[in-house]
Amino acid sequence: MSQYILDTDHVSLILCNHPQVIANASLHQIAVTVITVQELFNGWIGRINDPSAVHNLPSLYSKLWTTVKYLQTIEILDFTSEADNCLKNLLKENPPLRKNRLQKDVRIAAIALSLNATIVTRNQRDFSLVPRLAIANWTL
Template identity: 30%
Template sequence: MKYLLDTDHLSILQRQAGQDYTNLSSRMAHYPLSDFAVSIVTFHEQMLGSHTYINRARSLDDLVNGYELMTRLVRDFKVLPLVSFDPGAAMALNQLQLQRIQLGKMDARIAAIGLSRELVVLTRNHRDFVKVAGLILEDWTV
């Protein structure tokens, strides 16, 4: 595994539409699927989103749609390896926190996983992730 898909890149793949999807999927086609992974943090973020959708359901149709969304998430996460937040990531996160980098909680956790495993993080969110020294970033949607 070489590449860690940030939540935004994974969401583009899940939508399967648009120029960003075309660019990303074309680039990924040049590599074996085994080169890619997603983090448990991305799973957490997406599961929180579906959970929020279910909790805000105003009708039975909304509830059905919310659970279908959650089912698709489980199916999507069976395709790529899931990278855990392990003690190495915890140590990297601690170092980021000591540096007082202004970074969202989930982004900091994803960055810590990328740093600890020496993975290239595929993301459009350069504005935030570029603050993390040593983190290798690429945007495959352009």
């Protein structure tokens, strides 16, 4: 069975009850990466710490808690030494991947390549820059 790795955007779609993404996820072996966990938590912490959000804290903390509960139900893939070697090779052989805005996506891609897994994303523009990376979009 092929393994599918959800990027951060697809996790967000699941958390917002996107029916098509949820249906596809139920049919496959799925996981997320520790990079996605980092991105999710960075996003919530930034929103919660924004002084203008002081009147919306119950909702924000509730959404953070929903994210934590979801992450407890799914396999989280670590950034292993194999992924690190893959990342170093990608950056060495493909200078366009060194752009700062691609940093986390390329780390997710390196994990996927090290495991021969498919990335599930709507971000075709950035992930398609990574050679040999299998990509799927469950929103189409």
